[in-house]
Amino acid sequence: MDHSGNERPARQIQIVHQTRYRYELAVAQSWQLAHLRPRHSSLQRLLSHGLEITPRPDWVDERTDYFGNPVTAFAIHSPHEGLDVVARSQLDVAPAPPDSPAVMQPWRVAVLPPDAGTAYEIAQFLVPSPQVPRSRRASLYAARSFRSGTPFLVGLQDFAARIHRDFAFDASATTVTTPLAEVFEQRRGVCQDFAQLMIAGLRGIGVPARYVSGYILTNPPPGKPRLIGADASHAWVSAWCAGQGWIDIDPTNARRVDQDFVTLGWGRDFSDVTPLRGVILGGGEQELEARVTVLPLAV
Numbered sequence: 001m002d003h004s005g006n007e008r009p010a011r012q013i014q015i016v017h018q019t020r021y022r023y024e025l026a027v028a029q030s031w032q033l034a035h036l037r038p039r040h041s042s043l044q045r046l047l048s049h050g051l052e053i054t055p056r057p058d059w060v061d062e063r064t065d066y067f068g069n070p071v072t073a074f075a076i077h078s079p080h081e082g083l084d085v086v087a088r089s090q091l092d093v094a095p096a097p098p099d100s101p102a103v104m105q106p107w108r109v110a111v112l113p114p115d116a117g118t119a120y121e122i123a124q125f126l127v128p129s130p131q132v133p134r135s136r137r138a139s140l141y142a143a144r145s146f147r148s149g150t151p152f153l154v155g156l157q158d159f160a161a162r163i164h165r166d167f168a169f170d171a172s173a174t175t176v177t178t179p180l181a182e183v184f185e186q187r188r189g190v191c192q193d194f195a196q197l198m199i200a201g202l203r204g205i206g207v208p209a210r211y212v213s214g215y216i217l218t219n220p221p222p223g224k225p226r227l228i229g230a231d232a233s234h235a236w237v238s239a240w241c242a243g244q245g246w247i248d249i250d251p252t253n254a255r256r257v258d259q260d261f262v263t264l265g266w267g268r269d270f271s272d273v274t275p276l277r278g279v280i281l282g283g284g285e286q287e288l289e290a291r292v293t294v295l296p297l298a299v
Contacts, residue, residue: 008095008259010045010092010093010094010095010259011092011093011094011259011296012047012090012091012092012093012296012297012298013090013091013093013217013262013294013295013296013297014088014089014090014294014295014296014297015038015087015088015089015090015091015215015262015292015293015294015295016086016087016088016292016293017036017086017087017089017215017233017275017290017291017292018084018085018086018289018290018291018292019083019084019085019086019275019276019288019289019290020082020083020084020085020288020289020290021082021083021084021286021287021288022081022082022286022287022289023080023081023082023280023282023283023284023285023286024283024284024285024286025081025282025283025284026079026080026081026282026283027076027079027080027081027083027280027281027282027283028079028281028282029075029076029077029280029281029282030075030076030080030083030278030279030280030281031073031074031075031278031279031280032073032074032075032076032083032085032276032277032278033071033072033073033274033276033277033278034051034071034072034073034074034085034087034275034276035065035069035070035071035213035264035265035273035274035275035276036051036072036085036087036089036264036275036276037049037051037070037071037072037087037089037264038070038089038091038214038262038263038264038265039068039069039070039263039264039265041263042094043093043094043095043096044091044092044093044094044262044263045091045092045094046089046090046091047090047091047092048088048089048090049087049088049089049090050087050088050089051072051085051086051087051088052084052085052086052087052088053074053083053084053085054082054083054084054085055076055078055080055083056076057074057075057076058075058076058077058078059074059075059077060072060073060074061073061074065265065267065272067265067266067267067272067273069264069265069266069267069273070265085276089262090297091262093259093261093262094259095258095259096258099153099244100243100244101243102152102241102242102243102244103151103152103153103241103244103247104151104152104153104154105151105152105243106148106149106150106151106152107146107150107151107152107155107207108206109205109206109207110122110126110206110207110208110240110242111242113242122208122240123208124268125203125208125209125210125240125268126203126206126207126208127203128203129268129269129271129272130268130269130271131180131196131269131270131271132180132196132199132200132203132211132268132269133180133200134200134203134204135180135181135200135201135204136204137181137184138180138184138197138200138201138204139200139201139204139205141162141201142159142198142201142202142204142205143201143204143205144162145158145159145162146159146205146207152241152244153241153247156239156247156249157249157254157256159198159201159202159251160198160237160249160250160251160254160255161254163194163197163198163251163254164194164251164252164253164254165254166187167183167187167188167189167193167194167197168187168188169188169189169190169191169252170188170189170190171190173186173188173189173190174186174188174189174190174192174193176192176270176274178193180193180196180197180200183196183197184197190252191234191235191236191250191252192235192270194251194252195211195212195235195236195237195251195252196211196269196270197251198237198249198251199211199237199269202237202239207239207240208239208240209237209238209239209240210237210238210246210266210267210268211235211237211238211266211267211268211269211270211272211273212235212236212237212238212248212257212263212265212266212273213233213234213235213263213264213265213266213267213270213273213275214233214234214235214236214261214262214263214264214265215233215234215261215262215264215292215294216234216253216260216261216294217259217260217261217262217294217295217296232290232292233264233275233290233292234250234252234261235252235270236248236249236250236251236252236257236261237249237250237251238266248261262294275290
């Protein structure tokens with residue numbers, strides 16, 4: 001997604017996302033919900049997608065969720081001691097159009113569009129959500145980047161860069177349920193934590209912000225550093241700018257989202273777009289292994 005306006009061809013990307021559960025005891029029944037099919041957008045075209053589930057489910061339902069993300073629900077009613085889910089996707093990712101002058105207008109509390117439906121859709125990303133509660137600390141942290149007269153994009157990029165500088169990436173420091181306050185105390189975490197921290201700060205100063213789940217291209221161009229979060233699910237932030245629309249930015253790597261990124265879906269926070277979650281009957285202790293491979297394809 002070239003934000004300078006230069007012409008670039010679409011990039012074709014292949015993704016293989018493997019999830020494996022192993023259970024201590026047999027699971028009698030399992031009900032699961034998967035956010036593993038990348039969503040369609042003006043910049044992202046899904047060429048193919050397949051979901052391989054072992055053992056074979058007794059029931060499968062394809063639909064979209066409240067936020068318009070494609071989801072797959074399935075159930076397994078026979079005893080099993082493991083669950084393997086492999087999602088294979090191939091996409092074209094186009095460059096973004098150039099930014100409008102609105103991104104360099106001085107920051108101000110969000111002015112919602114007059115259309116009631118659109119205004120409601122945006123406003124729901126202004127309020128607290130299950131994993132992004134109201135946080136005075138996050139609001140004050142964000143406000144340092146959005147002082148009076150600061151252009152919106154300048155403030156947004158500065159905020160992402162400060163999170164990248166002030167917080168260390170540490171895959172062992174947090175879990176998917178670690179509270180935001182604990183992330184602040186430890187100053188460590190993963191992409192999910194940094195995205196939700198940035199969202200809390202933006203909402204706290206009046207900027208609608210949503211959580212985006214997806215992937216980063218594994219192989220960087222020659223001479224470029226390997227991106228944090230490669231070979232795993234990734235997460236970043238989409239912030240609303242009046243006159244421009246949604247701007248995606250990655251605080252984990254302190255950069256705008258471009259053609260190296262593939263979007264799975266978005267919601268208020270991680271709980272809305274968990275790649276795979278469900279309920280099982282039995283099983284005892286369980287082990288989870290997830291592997292992601294993201295590769296560019298020649299076109």
